[in-house]
Amino acid sequence: MEFKVVDFWLLVVGVVSLILYLMWFILNLKKSLPPGPPNWPIVGSLFYLSKCSHVALANLAKKYGPIMYLRLGFVDHIIVSNSEMTMEFFKVHDAEFASRPKLLIGKYLGLDWSTIAFSNGYHTRLLRKIATTELLTIARINSFEPRRQEELGCMVEKIVEHNQGRKLVNMRQIFHELITNNICRMLFGTRCETTKEFTGTDFDEFFNSVSKLIGLVGEFNLSDFIPFLKPFDLQGLEKKMKPAKDKMEHYVESILKKYKEGNKMVDNSNVKDFVEILLNLHEKLDDATIKSIMVDMLAGGGDTTTTALEWALAEIIHNPEIMNRAQEELDRVVGTNRRVHESDLPNLPYLDSIVKETFRLHPPSPLTTGHVNVKDAQVLHYKIPANTIVFINIWAINRDPKAWKKPLEFIPDRFLNTNISLSGSNYNLLPFGSGRRRCPGMDLAQHMVHCALATLIQAFDWSPPVGVKPQDMNMMEGHKGVFLVKADPLIVIAKPRRPLEFYKH
Numbered sequence: 001m002e003f004k005v006v007d008f009w010l011l012v013v014g015v016v017s018l019i020l021y022l023m024w025f026i027l028n029l030k031k032s033l034p035p036g037p038p039n040w041p042i043v044g045s046l047f048y049l050s051k052c053s054h055v056a057l058a059n060l061a062k063k064y065g066p067i068m069y070l071r072l073g074f075v076d077h078i079i080v081s082n083s084e085m086t087m088e089f090f091k092v093h094d095a096e097f098a099s100r101p102k103l104l105i106g107k108y109l110g111l112d113w114s115t116i117a118f119s120n121g122y123h124t125r126l127l128r129k130i131a132t133t134e135l136l137t138i139a140r141i142n143s144f145e146p147r148r149q150e151e152l153g154c155m156v157e158k159i160v161e162h163n164q165g166r167k168l169v170n171m172r173q174i175f176h177e178l179i180t181n182n183i184c185r186m187l188f189g190t191r192c193e194t195t196k197e198f199t200g201t202d203f204d205e206f207f208n209s210v211s212k213l214i215g216l217v218g219e220f221n222l223s224d225f226i227p228f229l230k231p232f233d234l235q236g237l238e239k240k241m242k243p244a245k246d247k248m249e250h251y252v253e254s255i256l257k258k259y260k261e262g263n264k265m266v267d268n269s270n271v272k273d274f275v276e277i278l279l280n281l282h283e284k285l286d287d288a289t290i291k292s293i294m295v296d297m298l299a300g301g302g303d304t305t306t307t308a309l310e311w312a313l314a315e316i317i318h319n320p321e322i323m324n325r326a327q328e329e330l331d332r333v334v335g336t337n338r339r340v341h342e343s344d345l346p347n348l349p350y351l352d353s354i355v356k357e358t359f360r361l362h363p364p365s366p367l368t369t370g371h372v373n374v375k376d377a378q379v380l381h382y383k384i385p386a387n388t389i390v391f392i393n394i395w396a397i398n399r400d401p402k403a404w405k406k407p408l409e410f411i412p413d414r415f416l417n418t419n420i421s422l423s424g425s426n427y428n429l430l431p432f433g434s435g436r437r438r439c440p441g442m443d444l445a446q447h448m449v450h451c452a453l454a455t456l457i458q459a460f461d462w463s464p465p466v467g468v469k470p471q472d473m474n475m476m477e478g479h480k481g482v483f484l485v486k487a488d489p490l491i492v493i494a495k496p497r498r499p500l501e502f503y504k505h
């Protein structure tokens with residue numbers, strides 16, 4: 001066939017139109033995404049993030065705005081850094097962004113993506129329903145108050161012993177024991193270390209495995225962002241995760257086995273443990289599901305609550321006038337003859353303000369867990385492609401100078417006589433997230449933190465080690481995986497405020 005001049009020009013016009021169309025398409029696509037730093041081929045914006053990611057992201061947001069697009073490897077990410085944009089995602093578009101990304105850590109810490117925190121769809125809805133209507137209700141939490149009081153009694157005795165030996169007290173260690181024992185006693189009736197007598201498996205080994213996995217959550221796993229690297233395990237992360245998962249799973253399995261053999265691990269009380277409740281639910285659960293819920297409670301509640309308590313006590317030692325006011329409130333409301341009870345808490349507004357201010361300034365989880373949209377979504381005038389991972393920068397929002405006066409200072413008074421709660425309904429304060437994937441352990445965590453802090457403030461005068469002035473204490477932030485911990489463990493002096501009989505339980 002003859003190639004005519006007309007055909008040539010038709011071809012040129014066709015090619016030019018195609019190029020123009022592609023340019024228009026790419027420009028438009030870019031235009032409809034939120035602003036963000038430049039993306040390099042393959043690695044995207046990975047270079048812009050340091051290890052301390054909530055701080056790096058908050059700094060980037062100062063340049064690119066409260067809704068920011070980052071391409072990390074081949075994966076689209078949105079970072080949200082103010083309350084208005086958070087409302088868009090957690091209120092207006094909550095259902096669209098209620099899935100979790102399928103990251104490698106979910107295979108190991110999330111027991112093959114089956115725990116609440118790492119799963120999706122019907123399974124998550126079922127587990128969340130069980131957690132919020134059967135296990136973590138206010139009535140159920142209250143039914144465990146005697147066990148929590150006993151644990152607080154043990155904590156106080158331990159601190160007094162340290163004091164008699166004139167030793168400094170490592171409060172991180174004390175809080176770790178308090179919180180893990182509280183959770184173990186709710187799950188299976190007994191203290192963590194006692195499970196070994198019943199099952200032969202060691203709680204410390206379990207907890208070290210959880211800690212190892214939590215530590216690895218904070219590592220950038222390249223294959224999560226560059227999928228063709230998946231088969232290679234270039235960073236050796238799977239090699240580290242697998243044995244930790246095996247130990248973690250073995251521990252919960254051995255406890256479940258005991259229950260199924262008809263051996264409840266304790267106790268003469270008629271309060272039902274979580275494992276007992278789960279085994280007797282109307283909708284029969286398989287063992288894998290029960291194990292997942294056990295891991296959710298033990299892994300989700302331990303480090304977060306311990307960290308919050310450590311920050312709260314550190315702040316009142318750092319600010320002695322706040323400690324004096326809190327002690328004055330406790331002495332006035334509770335008196336000086338008995339230990340504070342959970343029923344006193346509603347009458348302690350200043351203590352409540354200290355807890356809220358702690359969660360504002362030091363959210364243990366500075367970013368939410370990633371949320372994902374399974375379909376394309378339109379948020380304001382932005383088009384968000386399907387499978388974008390959205391993080392809310394809780395830390396940045398809780399310190400937003402537009403929302404909070406003197407945001408970097410610890411000022412509990414800002415909460416007095418307000419109805420601001422920690423529940424996620426105020427989008428300027430989100431330590432537990434908000435919406436469909438909000439933390440289901442929120443009420444339990446607050447119970448544990450309020451009551452422990454009240455007991456510590458009532459029972460002891462606190463000070464930093466000799467030679468360190470309160471204002472010179474190290475209040476720097478550090479990291480444990482994705483959690484925002486105090487850089488140094490809180491090591492302090494505790495001086496009893498009451499006669500010794502007061503501390504016996």
Ligand code: HEM
Nearest residue numbers: 116117297300301304305365368369432433437439441445
């Ligand atoms: C001070 C203590 C705690 C803090 C600050 C905290 C914070 C959070 C945050 C920020 C999230 C993610 C929310 C989101 O992605 O939107 C979360 C999820 C979760 N938390 Fe907590 N949490 C705490 C205690 C607990 C406790 C005590 C438990 C259980 C006993 C727990 C179990 C969970 C679970 C299972 C999830 C996953 C929810 C889901 O994916 O649907 N947390 N928590």
